[in-house]
Amino acid sequence: MKKTKIPFSSIATDSEFQSKINCRVTPIGLVIEDINGNRRFYIHPNASPRVLKKARQVGHKIFEYDFAILDFLKDVYGYNVKNLNGTESLKNLKCVDIHIFWSFKDLEFLFAKKEDYVNLLLNKLERTRRIRIDNECHTSNGLIRGNSVSLPYAVQLPDNSNNGKNRWFKISIIISDISAMQGNASLKEYASNVGIAMTDKETYTALQKAIMEEMYIDNPFKFERYTKGDGLLIEIKKKTTEFYNHIAELIGIEKRDNWGMSTGKIVASILNDW
Known part of the structure; x- marks a missing residue:
């Protein structure tokens, strides 16, 4: 596949969710930031009815596509985006480096449907001290192991190899989990070690972090500021x-x-x- 250079080649993401004993984790929202400093906050479409109601009341966007990065590319850059059906085949590839810190949930909640995350990505991930893609591809030349995975989503971009004419590019992702670059420490410590102050990390107490859904309902914009404070992974x-x-x-x-x-x-x- 042909590859193209586009400004959003690196994207960072962090999610917020509600953990409950003996219950499935409920997503709330996530922040997406790219290498250019563009940052967006989205509510997950599978958030609780109370969170979704509050989001509509205050004007927070609930991401609409099967993969939240499609919403980001459309909202920030105005690109046409789409889900691919099973019959479409694209020759052009756009690889996106997704930055996370330690959590599988930050990858899961980029997807609107848990089954898409499980079927398309989860079985290609592994963890030692960090999460990475270990993708086995069986080809005519034998088994090839790769660090990227193609997803059934596409973005329409100018193709520099064809006089800037717009073409559809299939999205492929790699994972940059930075959680082992400085050893065993928190994200706040990582930031502090390189001179970045994450003041928004002090927004909630440990007890409040256990009831994050209530924190969103109580003050959605305070919650948004807190969530956006974790979007500094590319800079860290x-x-x-x-x-x-x-x-x-x-x-x-x-x-x-x-x-x-x-x-x-x-x-x-x-x-x-x-």
């Missing part, structure tokens, strides 16, 4: 890489755009170059 990853590049500079080795996604891999890479 960038500054963490800059920190390791500073170490590289001090010991006289070449800087890299990517040292790896875990402290073990990063330390091994630095020592190997040294």
